[in-house]
Amino acid sequence: MWLRRPSLPDDVRVSLGLTRADRVLSAAALDDGRWAVATNAGLLVSAPAAGGDGVVRRQWSDVDRAAYDPAHGAVTVRWVDAAPALRMRLADPRRTRLARVIRERVEWSVVLSEQVPLPDGRAASVAVRRTVDGDLFSQVIAEPGADLRDPQIARVLGDAERRVRSAAGL
Numbered sequence: 001m002w003l004r005r006p007s008l009p010d011d012v013r014v015s016l017g018l019t020r021a022d023r024v025l026s027a028a029a030l031d032d033g034r035w036a037v038a039t040n041a042g043l044l045v046s047a048p049a050a051g052g053d054g055v056v057r058r059q060w061s062d063v064d065r066a067a068y069d070p071a072h073g074a075v076t077v078r079w080v081d082a083a084p085a086l087r088m089r090l091a092d093p094r095r096t097r098l099a100r101v102i103r104e105r106v107e108w109s110v111v112l113s114e115q116v117p118l119p120d121g122r123a124a125s126v127a128v129r130r131t132v133d134g135d136l137f138s139q140v141i142a143e144p145g146a147d148l149r150d151p152q153i154a155r156v157l158g159d160a161e162r163r164v165r166s167a168a169g170l
Helices: 010-015 098-109 152-167
Strands: 023-029 035-039 043-045 056-058 063-071 073-077 088-090 110-119 123-130 136-142
Touching: 023 098, 035 098, 043 088, 043 098, 063 098, 073 098, 098 110, 098 123, 110 152, 123 152, 136 152
Parallel strands: none
Antiparallel strands: 023 035, 035 043, 043 056, 063 073, 073 088, 110 123, 123 136
């Protein structure tokens, strides 16, 4: 059976502020009536038709990690900042490549990364990330509870950030 991929409705495209020039890599209807759209620049999720939370618009370098649960057709995206995780349940997982495209774009945004054990027993990730424009920047993400003001932790993370930046030519 041949399944046609869903096309993004014009009203959703307009509500997300997309133009015909934007490169939509994948779009998926969600089970709550919203739409999730992966573009070359980032991930967008439309606002619910019945109101509620607004549009989600994040760059790929804002994604810490994403997971796909094929048993439930659910994608969970965790952000590098303190924003709550984005949970999306796909209306028809067989008709979209959204989960795969999210993975590919997040991987594309990570140029180099290093997992760093911290003196307090926690860990952090130090990475060089890429923006859609090709600019490179470093990013430090510590596990919850790590005190980044602690001099020992700050020193370990500073050393790791210098190593990663140097290895990436920054």
